[in-house]
Amino acid sequence: MAASPVPGGGGAGAVHSSNAPSFAFDPGLEIRTRSVEQTLLPLVSQITTLINHKDNTKKSDKTLQAIQRVGQAVNVAVGRFVKVGEAIANENWDLKEEITIACIEAKQAGETIAALTDVAKLNHLESEGQITILTDKTGVVQAARLLLSSVTKVLLLADRVVIKQIVTSRNKILATMERLEKVQSFQEFVQIFSQFGNEMVEFAHLTGDRQNDLKDEKKKARMAVARTVLEKGTMMLLTASKTCLRHPSCDSAHKNKEGVFDRMRVALEKVIEIVTDCKPNGETDSSSSIFTGIKELKLNIEALRENLYFESKENLSAALEVILERVEDFTDSAYTSHEHRERILELSVQARTELQQFISVWMQAQSRKTKSAAEELELTILKLSHSLHELRKELHSTAMQLAADLLKFHADHAVLKALKVTGVEGNLEALAEYACKLSEQKEQLVETCRLLRHVSGTEPLEITCVHAEETFQVTGQQIISAAETLTLHPSSKIAKENLDVFCEAWESQISDMATLLREISDVFEGRRGEKYDHLSLPKPPKNNANLKSLKPDKSDSEEQAKIAKLGLKLGLLTSDADCEIEKWEDQENEIVQHGRNMSRMAYSLYLFTRGEGPLKTSQDLIHFLEVFAAEGLKLTSSVQSFSKQLKDDDKLMLLLEINKLIPLCHQLQTITKTSLQSKVFLKVDKCITKIRSMMVLVVQLLSLCSKLLKKVENNRWVSSTNKDIMDGKT
Numbered sequence: 001m002a003a004s005p006v007p008g009g010g011g012a013g014a015v016h017s018s019n020a021p022s023f024a025f026d027p028g029l030e031i032r033t034r035s036v037e038q039t040l041l042p043l044v045s046q047i048t049t050l051i052n053h054k055d056n057t058k059k060s061d062k063t064l065q066a067i068q069r070v071g072q073a074v075n076v077a078v079g080r081f082v083k084v085g086e087a088i089a090n091e092n093w094d095l096k097e098e099i100t101i102a103c104i105e106a107k108q109a110g111e112t113i114a115a116l117t118d119v120a121k122l123n124h125l126e127s128e129g130q131i132t133i134l135t136d137k138t139g140v141v142q143a144a145r146l147l148l149s150s151v152t153k154v155l156l157l158a159d160r161v162v163i164k165q166i167v168t169s170r171n172k173i174l175a176t177m178e179r180l181e182k183v184q185s186f187q188e189f190v191q192i193f194s195q196f197g198n199e200m201v202e203f204a205h206l207t208g209d210r211q212n213d214l215k216d217e218k219k220k221a222r223m224a225v226a227r228t229v230l231e232k233g234t235m236m237l238l239t240a241s242k243t244c245l246r247h248p249s250c251d252s253a254h255k256n257k258e259g260v261f262d263r264m265r266v267a268l269e270k271v272i273e274i275v276t277d278c279k280p281n282g283e284t285d286s287s288s289s290i291f292t293g294i295k296e297l298k299l300n301i302e303a304l305r306e307n308l309y310f311e312s313k314e315n316l317s318a319a320l321e322v323i324l325e326r327v328e329d330f331t332d333s334a335y336t337s338h339e340h341r342e343r344i345l346e347l348s349v350q351a352r353t354e355l356q357q358f359i360s361v362w363m364q365a366q367s368r369k370t371k372s373a374a375e376e377l378e379l380t381i382l383k384l385s386h387s388l389h390e391l392r393k394e395l396h397s398t399a400m401q402l403a404a405d406l407l408k409f410h411a412d413h414a415v416l417k418a419l420k421v422t423g424v425e426g427n428l429e430a431l432a433e434y435a436c437k438l439s440e441q442k443e444q445l446v447e448t449c450r451l452l453r454h455v456s457g458t459e460p461l462e463i464t465c466v467h468a469e470e471t472f473q474v475t476g477q478q479i480i481s482a483a484e485t486l487t488l489h490p491s492s493k494i495a496k497e498n499l500d501v502f503c504e505a506w507e508s509q510i511s512d513m514a515t516l517l518r519e520i521s522d523v524f525e526g527r528r529g530e531k532y533d534h535l536s537l538p539k540p541p542k543n544n545a546n547l548k549s550l551k552p553d554k555s556d557s558e559e560q561a562k563i564a565k566l567g568l569k570l571g572l573l574t575s576d577a578d579c580e581i582e583k584w585e586d587q588e589n590e591i592v593q594h595g596r597n598m599s600r601m602a603y604s605l606y607l608f609t610r611g612e613g614p615l616k617t618s619q620d621l622i623h624f625l626e627v628f629a630a631e632g633l634k635l636t637s638s639v640q641s642f643s644k645q646l647k648d649d650d651k652l653m654l655l656l657e658i659n660k661l662i663p664l665c666h667q668l669q670t671i672t673k674t675s676l677q678s679k680v681f682l683k684v685d686k687c688i689t690k691i692r693s694m695m696v697l698v699v700q701l702l703s704l705c706s707k708l709l710k711k712v713e714n715n716r717w718v719s720s721t722n723k724d725i726m727d728g729k730t
Helices: 034-051 061-091 096-116 119-127 138-182 186-213 217-246 251-275 290-303 313-331 338-368 371-409 414-425 428-455 459-488 493-524 557-582 590-609 618-643 648-672 684-729
Strands: 015-017 020-023
Touching: 034 061, 034 138, 034 186, 061 096, 061 138, 096 138, 138 186, 138 217, 138 251, 186 217, 186 251, 186 557, 217 251, 217 459, 217 493, 251 459, 251 493, 290 313, 290 371, 290 428, 313 338, 313 371, 313 428, 338 371, 371 428, 371 493, 414 428, 414 459, 414 493, 428 459, 428 493, 459 493, 557 590, 557 684, 590 618, 590 684, 618 648, 618 684, 648 684
Parallel strands: none
Antiparallel strands: 015 020
């Protein structure tokens, strides 16, 4: 890897000095993980401080000492970093040479920066005409570039180590799966599956950490989907394999097992595609959704306000026709009501008419270029945008209503229950009847997921819709084959258990689909996952005549910048909290719910620093602090309850973290008792700082509780699985 400035990613931009060469990130290298980015940012900040120091020749001792402290801090930090890098190199011989060279470069650059900023040597060096940070910044800039380049190389090489670990873990799982497929006896199966379970736990931890480290939301969604398939597939693989061993001559049992193995292999390959950044095989292009098409068309139309020659009329017409072609998925569907179909067709015609009118006015505006022509163009843009919005709104309504009706109609899972009864009775005729009904239900759900994808609103949700579609398609067939096996062997407890597992997977996907509908609705209504929808909690009275605006004084740019910086840090913390929340399998867990509520509320405070969101007045802030403090205490209470399940060491570790959060909650409650006229509410920055400190603890608690919960569940799972296997054997 060639030495070059580090790549940008997530907020670190170019740094310039009036007397120094420009100092910028190289866009050719891409940082894909948050951990690498967050490791680099403090170093970039320190180096920026050095390079941007004031250029006056006379410097106070205080300034010189400050420069030296920063230079020394950089060198010390690099020293610690190099030790870690060397340790990684010693454990990974294939990368040892590259990492070692980069570590040597980083160490040399750090020492150079420390020397150039050493106050004791400054006068001596300057008298001999040597470069110091005071005489010329070029030396520091060069050393900084080398430092950032070498540190980035070490980080990216270390990231390759993580990728290698995931690939190696996947390879072990594939090898064990191959042995599981060929196993001939229960005794052998017990031994191999025990190994397989341990390998899956290791893989789940590695990929879970990677998922939460990824910056790209689309990749995170794809990783989450693949990990879900593997997680649910593990239990399916267990029962399907046991059924095959018990009934080795049953074709439906073998078909059932093969389906599980095939899907798990595909999921494993998808994980590797994501972590190695290979081009995914068969991934559906998200640009084919109607939402994406309308969004891009509206952006192109809006851009014409600035540049009349931005887009050709042919391209605009073609883009609309592609959208309307996709709309046929709705109008051609047998499940779309007559009213919705007629309304969609009407809006499609209207959109086409509005676009033609817009193009006509646009062509006139190019030649006339008068005020009236510009106003007419503006009017046609508004009409066309409104028309496209109404079309999207109708499509959203159609898909959501269809999905809601389906979920309500199949809420009792009557067909699944009937299949279970049919299997136990050994009634092949009834099996054919209910298998047909399940197939019809499956086709309805598959088509509904396809329509939902068109209106989902974000790429991650589109990926979730595709996953739901595939899951219903595959699981529907697997349920039928499992039911057939039970019908042929009605007294088989293993075959019954296997059918139960696949039916539970179907019911789980139905439940996930209900969650998906809520998320799509949130995006459509602009809530984006209810990030700041905490106002559903008891609201403060609106009739207070003394309400005071909380908007920062626009004339005080320094104060605005300070608050904006604090707000940005708070916004990043809510993202960290959301990442930790995503790790939890049980999204209804009380700890998750309270953590999510605090993250949403903190996000609303971040929006305030940008002049957006629900917080407008001092009364809003009082209410916000009251509710946030109360939610924090509820979180600590839930964590305390959970700690009772833990062993003494883990319990103590958790309680120590709780005891840091409780005092901060009480401090907030004290602030809320201060009158409206208090200066406390004029110092919004202090409130943000307090909330930020609390969110740091919330993120730590969510992470720690998630790991401890997995530890508890893994112990239970291993014990339960071993018992199940032995029961099957006997």
